[in-house]
Amino acid sequence: MMADNQAVALSPCTTPGTVCTLGIDLGTTSVKAALVVGTEQGQLVTQSCSRETQAQADSPAAGAQGMEQDVQIIIEALNECLVALPQEQLQRVSHIGISGQMHGVVFWKTNQGCKWTESGTGHTFQPEEVSHLITWQDGRCSSSFLSSLPQPQSHLSLATGFGCATIYWYLKNSLRESGFPIHLLPEVGDPGGIAGRMSHDWHGIPTGTEVGIALGDFQCSVYSCMTERTDAVLNISTSAQLTIPMPLGFQPPETPDSLSAVAYFPYFDGNYLAVAASLNGGNVLATFVDMLACWMAELGHDVLESSVYTQMINAALAQNDTRLSICPTIFGERHMPERLASVTRITASDLSLGHVTRALCQGIIQNLHSMMPFQHLKEAGVKRILGSGSALSKNEVLRQEVEKMFPFPVIYGKDVDAAVGAAIVMLHRK
Template sequence: LVSCPNSGMSAGLEQTANKSADALLLCIDIGTTAVKLLLVESATRRILYSGSNNIEASPVSTAPRQSVMSLHSILAAFSNLASKIDSHIDGDDNMLGRVSDILLCGQMHGIAMWRSEQPLASCSELVTWQDGRCSLEFLQSLPAPSRPEVVAPKSGFGLATLLWWQRHQPDRLAEFDACGSAMDWLAALLIGGSGSVRMSGQLAASWGYFDLAGQRWDADSLAAAGLPPRPRLPDIAPVGHVVGCLSPTLLTSLASGHAWAGRLPSSCRVRVPLGDLQCVVYSVYAPLQPSTLSSTSTGPADFDGRAFLNFGTSAQLGFLTSEPPQQPSVRDHAGIDCFPFFSPDRYVLLAASLNGGNVLAEFVQTLADWQEQLTGQRCPSETVWQRLQVLADEAEPASASDPDPLISPTLLDERCGGGTQGGSVLGLRMSSCRSLGRLYRSVCLGLINNLLSLCPPAALRQAGIDRIILAGSALRRNAVLRRAAALRFDECQFQSIVLEDGGARQQPAVADGAAGLAAQFLDWVAAGRGES
């Protein structure tokens, strides 16, 4: 157990369970385009503050097929949110002083490197999950996983990127001694970079070469791949593990540029970061009432027959299972991956598409660019979004004699495809070509069809699925996309469940990931589960 200064006791489950009645949780969700934050009262589960702040520098390609983002931009987005907390809550001018635990989750697969003694001053960029530098040829040159239960590396996975660096830019690796996800970097920053990086199995699995059953790195395959000695791979830690407590010296050094830092207590514990996928899935199945996180059971009966469709920047279609990952199953489909959930006997099987809300955002950006090129004036993106919704509603319905075009909007090549074919349009006619509403409707339907090509309806039926829960920020805001999903699932004889009257939908500023992160932690404490 970790001992925190000024806390008077160890930072284990006993301390968490016996915390003062006014203790708060600070929950941080680091996404691809925004950082989202929740402040939750532990005893009552009340949400005291929620907010979202765009990351100034969106992922950019520094070279063809590469996608990176600045860690400092992520910190700036978080700092902007954290500094607003006290001014948004009446009756208490130091809410951050009541924070007992910091919980982190966020974008999976990506990798960043840093020097452990200087995580802020000496760090690399974050190579994101959208990165495509690892070609099919390169991936095929890597050793196969040593056992069936080991996650194979794919393009955009952290260890694939690390091995790519080792082969193409080995000198760069020698600059750093630590590596991890964006959340692991922020955790290391908060605790002063002391000790080895500790990573959850959820995030480690998203890097590849991770043994799902043994919850450890696949040492044999990594040795065969020529894993470099620097940076050192993170140690694996269980869910709920305390990676450390806030560093007083770091808080002092940050305080000048980040006002929130000086208001957090040095006794505050930082828990091992988790994957946004698992936290979103938890929030999907856990009923969340307005302004309050309610508890949920995680028994098998809670999930029987229900899959989830989550649309954010990317998109996922999957379900929970207790089937051991090494057994032949629906996982044998090329587009379906297996990741650990919150208990040792439960896994998430899912098709993870790189093409989700990012494609719709690119469509909107393209229309705005075209207008500017033609007229010299640019329409605000928000106006384009609103007009597309209206035009799609007003557009003539498709018919047998005048069908909508078939659009495959795969602007990013899927990890399981192995090709570089891009998207396509089939069946474009005069009537549909002139209707922006019909084209937009077809793009939305194409995104759903793409997911179903990765996780076929037959595979869902094989797993006993008969209902699909529609969740995620893109589905919540986009009625056209929501209708497209409901239409396709109805055609495949699945019932669609739209989360509108419960869940994080009641809190539009709340990230599903941050809400699930907080709910899971409080349920974990209430269940009396231990930690290491």
């Protein structure tokens, strides 16, 4: 597991009059914990820590379409993050905000949650009697299966990887004839509300610390950075999202439009975000890197994937444009689940590594643009784009293609961070 510890401010929680909150983000590929200080001058992140989880697990029941993660490994990574943060600051945490990857589901036995044990830093916990996490990337629910389900009473369409769809899949495939088990669903509370209190001290965090209701990682990421209603936020990590705030008072349609590329996500204070949420982002590039590395291994040359990635980006930077066209939707899209990836306009002169990598990055951005075009942003009054996400920050070619496709000022390096957003929500609503 790789660590990413960073001190981004010098104001400690010990300063008189300050308030410390802890934000936790349980992401698809990593977890992060961030301490945020609230002072009269505003909010400052004092320190944060992240760990890659590498929690991918086999899913025999779902076969190749399944996408599951080991919950034990995720919690181990979270505990490592807490150990890495300053104990004297954790002892002053008053509220905890929680965010994480949305849409998935994990099952646990009634009255079984976690096991608390003493450790060198107080108490720690491990989940007990829990299933794997079936993630938002899970593909076991086919289009025909989804069409057989009752229509949701929502403006958002049902898709594979959504927890409710997965529960229906288990009901069908375990041969149980019954309706949807409503009793399994949690009660819905207001964002920033309190879910409960810590039953034990945890890595120095006091017993009784209030824990907020879990929040979507996407909304928390936007909350951490969007300061103006004329901002658009572009995030490219494992997947990719482009979002703009809807006008105050906007209400989504009463029924979902399964063919629409734009969804309306509930936001804070009764507002909504218009979101183009693509399933194809950094995961497409990761798949390409893995393919190249596998080809090299088959040819008798083992190479590090990090080296492959560096070389292909350098090759693409030397190739400013290409006639090659790649539709990169190898993971489909929720509004077009059957759409496959394709390569067109192939010529003998456009088959270099630089051409293919440039076309692949171009295709990722073009796909987002097809979901939420530049003209749509312009009509909505957008004045700048806040760019974030690990795939975007590491890839100059992607950034170049963003600026070609969306000719707005693009601000990179913003603190677009779900863990920070979750902590700030609790600061504002405590």
